[in-house]
Amino acid sequence: MSVTLNSISTQSLLAAKHSNEPLIPLEVVATTYLGLTVNTAKRKARINDLPFPVIRLGDSQKAPWLVDFNHLVAYVERVATESQCDWLRMQC
DSSP states (O other): OOOOGGGSOHHHHHHHHTTTOSEEEHHHHIIIIIOOOHHHHHHHHHTTOSSSOOBOSSSSTTSOOEEEHHHHHHHHHHHHHHHHHHHHHHTO
């Protein structure tokens, strides 16, 4: 059975890419999706300057920053939709 790309959701694709983990390390998201260095992403996380919320599960400053999977999916879909709308506006 073949499946076209259009029938596969963003959520399914990202779940497969990130092994169905509910929380993804900020380091992975920063370099893969935001084009940021790890240090820049951590600095932005501390001042809540990322396009989605991030969390630490521990009180320690050494606890890793994590991104909720659903927040990442919503961000990717929002950016893709905005990009498509911009592209469509330019086609008229």
